Amino acid sequence: MNRRGRAAALLALLLVLAAPGQAASTGSGAATLRVLPESHPLLLVPCAPAGVDPVLCDGLVVWYAPGHRDWDILTYDPAGGTLTARRTGGVPVQGDRIAWIETDGAGRAWLTGPERERLLLPANNWSEGHPVVGEDRLVYERTQNSESGIFLYNLTDGTETAVCTAPGDQRRPWLSGSVVVWEDWRDGTADIYLTDLATGEEQPLAAGPGEQNRPVVSGDMIVWQERESGDGIWQVRLTDLTGSGSTSLEEIRSMKEPSPSLSGDLLLWTERRRGGTDLCLLAMDGDGAGHRAGGQYAIESREDGGARVDEEYRGEIAGDDYAFFATGVPTGTARTSIDLKWDDNESSLLLLISGPDGSVFRFRDEDDGEEDQAVRLSLTRNGRVAPGTWTSAVYGEEVGERVTFTYRWYLEPI
Template sequence: MKRERFFALVAAVSVVLAGTGAAMPFADEGPFLVAQPDAIVGTPAAGGDRILWIELATVPEFALFGDRAIHAYNTTSGTATLIRSRAANARSPDIDGDLAVWEEERGTTTDIVLYNFRTGTVSALHTAALQHNPRVSGSRIVWEEGFDGERGIRMYDMTTGSLYGLSTGKNDCFAPDIDGTTVVWVEQSDRDAYAIVSADLVSGRRDVLGVPSVPVSPRIDGGRTVWEDEGLIQLASTEDGVTTLTREPAPRSGAIIGEAIVAWSEEGRIICHDLSDGQTTRTGKRQASTKPAILDDGIAWVDEGNGGVLSIRYQPFASPHPGGLQVEPAAVVTPVSMGTQGGRIREGECAWYALDVSPGTTGISLDFSWEIVDESLSCTLIGPGGAVFRFTDSDDEAMDARIRVSVTSPAGIIPGRWYCAVSGESVREDVSYAIVWYESATGR
C-alpha cells in the first residue's frame, strides 16, 4: 500500500491545539480566556460550571485599605458576574453548588461571607474570633478560627443552624477542607510535627492520613485527600492508606482533587492525573501556568504572560468517546501496514497530517518522535466522529522525546479520515520530528 494513503500534508497554521492525553481527552476547542485581572488574590475556586476568584479592586477609590472584588464566571452560559465590588482584604474563596464562601475583614474582625447564586443574596457568618480559610460542601461550612499557634477547626450547618467545634486539645489546627460528611485538616503537635487528620461527622471516627514534613493544604473529594509534600503529590484515604502519585520530587504546587482527577502545577505547567487509570496529561503554558481549579466539565488555571499580565483560562474536557474506543500508551506497536512523514517545527506552529482508515480496522498506532529531549512537542488525534486526543512526552510514562500510543476498539474504530496535528509547545528554535503510523485490522 502506498505511503500517500496514510499521510497527506493538509495545512500548517500558527496555533497550538488544546487537548489531552490518553485517558482524559480535552475538547478540541480551548483553552478559553475567562478574565484578565490586574492581580489575583490566592487561587481561584471552581465547582459545577462556575469559576470564582478574588482580585484587587480596579476602581481607584476602591483600591484603598486592601479592597478587593469578587468575580464569577459561568462556563455554560459564558457570562461573568461581579458578585462584590468592594470587599476588605477578601481571600480564600470556595464554591459548591449554588453557594460561594470567602473570608473578609468586617470592622475589627474577620468573618466568613456567603453568596447564594440562586437568590443573589450576600450574608455573613460571624463568631467572636478571627475566621480564616473557609470551605463549603452542601449545607456545611468549615474554617479555622483563632490566632496562629492556637487555631481550631469549626463548622456551621446551615440546615440545622448548629455551630460545632471539630478539633480538640491544645494543638494548632488549620487548613481544613470538607466533602459531604468528612472533614480533613492539618494538626501541629510540636514545632516540626504535622499530621493530616480525617474526621467522619457521622461515626465520629478520626484517622491520621499522613504526616507531612511542612504545613500543607489538603484537599478532599470522594473520600480521597491530596496534598504536596517535598515536591511529591500524595493521595490518601482511610481505606487505602497513602499513595505517592509522582515518581521524583519536582517544583509542584496547588494539588487539588475533583471526581477522579488530581491536578497540580509542575514547573509552570498544569498536570492532570486520571485516578481511574493512572495516566497524566499536561496543559497550559510552560513556565507560566499555576493555581489549577477543577470543574465538573473541565479545568481552570492562572497564566502569567509577558510583563506579568495575568489571565484565567478554562479548558473543557471532551465528551466521552463513542463505540468503546480505547486510547492508551503503547510501549510496543505491532505494524501491519506503515506510512512515514516528518518535518521541522517551531514554537507556536502546528502541522496537520491525515490518515485514511479502512472499514474493519480495529486499531491504529502512532509513533511520534523528535530529535531533542529538552524540546516540548505534542500531537493531537482527531477522529471522524469528533473524538479528540492530545498527547505529550509524559503520556507514555517515558520522557524520551517519543510518543507511542494506540487507538483500538473490538467493534472497529470509526473508518474515514483521521487527522494528526503536530504542535510546537515549547521549542527554542526549531526541531526535526518524524511520525510513523501502524495499522491493524481483524483477520489480517
C-alpha cells in the first residue's frame, strides 16, 4: 500500500471513530483499533508523548508531557478524535477535572486550572505527592519521618485530615465520592486498601503475594494492575464495590505496567513499546465487559464471495504490524462478503473490521469453519449493511519474516 493510500485509510479510520456531526482531526498522529480477544472494540492512540500516566477525566483522555521548562497538558477526545495541548508551569494534578499546582519561592502552593481560580493549599512536597482532585477535595501523599501517608484537604473550608498513616508507605491515592483507594506497603509488598470517608471504615481490597498497585476508583468500580511474585507479566483487575467481586481482564497483559484508569464506562491503559506509549481505550457495559457491537450482524461462512470483486487489496505484513484499508459501502447494500487469504501456513493473521455504525468485528482463520490460511465470511443485519466508510485492519498475529496477503470485498445490492 502506498503512502497516500495508507494516509487515506488512517484518516478514514478517524472518521469512523468520530461522533456523528463532528469532524475528526489528524492532529493526534493516527488513531487505530487494537485487536483483542472477544471482539472488544478498542481505541489506540499510538506513540503518545511520554510523561505522567494518562487518566480519564470527564470523558477525555488527559496526560501531562514534560516540555522544555514546563508541562504540556494533552487532552484527547475519543468521540471527535481531536488532540489539544495546553502549556502550564505547575505540578500536574489528576482526578475529575484538569488542574495543576503552582508554587512560589516562599513555599506557598495553589491549586488552579484552565479557569485560573487559585485555591491555597497546605505546605507539602507536591512534586512527589501524586495529588488527585475530586469535587471539593484533594487527596495526596505526605512524607513524615521517612514514611508517606495519605491525607485529604477540603478545598472549601481549608481543613486537612489524615486518611491513613499506618506503618510503611501509603502511595498513589485516588478519590471518587466518599471512597479513597491507595497503594499500601504496610506488609512489605504493594496491596490495595480503601477507606469510606462517610463511615471512616478502612479495609484491604487486594492483598497477598505479588504486587497490586496503581488503583483508580470511579463510582462503584475500582481498577488496578497486579502481577505475581517473580512473574514479569502485569494484568488489569476490575472490581465492583456493590459486591459482584473482582474480574481479571485477561486480554490486558503486558511486560510493562499498563497503568489503568477508569471513568464511568470507559477503561484506559497504556502499552509501552519501543518508539512511544500507546493509549488504549475500551468502552464497557454495566457488567464490566467490553461492548460487542458486532453481535448485531448475522455472520455466515462463505466459500465464494461472488463473481464481482468490488475492492481488492494486496500487500505484505510482518509480525505485530497492521495494514489498514478503507472501503466505501453504498446505500442499498444487502450483504457484504470479505475474503482474506495469505500464503504461509505457518503464519496467522487477524482481521479487524469497524463499521460507520460503530460495529466492530474480529475474525481469525478458524472463524469461517476451516483452517486454511483464509477468512471467508459475509455480514448482514436485517437484510442491509450500514452505508459509509468501513475500515479494516489486517494484523500480523503470528508471522515469521513477512507474509503476503490478498484482501477482497464483495458487495451485494438489495
